[in-house]
Amino acid sequence: ExxxxxxxxxxxxxxxxxxxxxxxxxxxxxxxxxxxxxxxxxxxxxxxxxxxxxxxxxxxxxxxxxFIRGKEITASIYDVENTICLPLIEIIPKTGFYDYQTKYTPGLSEHIIPARLSEETYKKAQELGVLAHQALGCRHLSRVDMIVEEDTQNIYVLEVNTIPGMTETSLYPESAKAFGIEFPDLIDSFIKSALRSI
Structure with a gap:
């Protein structure tokens, strides 16, 4: 720094x-x-x-x-009753780099659910996502961005998003939907979880 x-x-x-x-x-x-x-x-x-x-x-x-060359993935952590990792998303920016414009312009990135990883790497990435969430003392939700290195398949945690986006192009609600949680139910569960922790 x-x-x-x-x-x-x-x-x-x-x-x-x-x-x-x-x-x-x-x-x-x-x-x-x-x-x-x-x-x-x-x-x-x-x-x-x-x-x-x-x-x-x-x-x-x-x-x-x-700069780590590899597959960009994200793990949405759902921490309401139990802490679980929702389906991993693989992010493919069509502009070559996942910048601000690519993130928030519909159609400029492709999201593949579940991420195309070996079973072992997929499970390890989910576990790392939960560990990162817990290590920082996050509650209710977070999204953990990672890179799976091309050559080694090592997983690097890039950052933990404690207030992940909830727009039409956002990753967290997309992962929740793939898990079977619709957006209104998702938001409702966060509100109820937050109220219980007061």
Whole structure:
């Protein structure tokens, strides 16, 4: 993580030294944003500078991560009476990158339910989703975004969305529907669960 203060007090060479173990390309993103707002992919020093400048428009702190090539999946965690993972969704952006526009424009991404994974990897991803949800003390619902690396089939948790989207293109209600929970019933169950926990 890099702060604006770090950028003012450290030169770029020191920042590059700190991330030298990360393979290129790099993902540069604001620490406290969602929906890939402020996110860029940087392949070299010049692109890194531009990516940092862009990301700092949205937050005081920036994350630089290694870009992992693989299958993007998401696990919707339904935590009402018991904590369960709804069917995994595989996300295929038609623009090549799952950015803000692709996420919220109908037809720009394909969602495959269930995600096309081996039985072992599928089960492990569901378990990781539940573990991530519980480790952060989430309640009622969350959505855990992951990448299954192409070469190794290792699963990397990218982030936990504690307030996942509920729009017409959103993943969580789509996963719930595949499980047999219609949208009005889904929202009703969250309200009742929240009221019980007061």
């Amino acid at each position: 890099i702060s604006k203060k770090d950028m003012e007090t450290k030169d770029l060479e020191k920042i590059l030294e700190n991330i030298k173990e990360l393979k290129k390309p790099w993902i540069v993103k604001p620490s406290n944003q969602g929906s890939t707002i402020g996110l860029s992919v940087a392949n070299n020093k010049d692109e890194l500078i531009k990516a940092l400048e862009y990301a700092f428009k949205f937050d005081q702190y920036i994350l630089i991560e290694e």
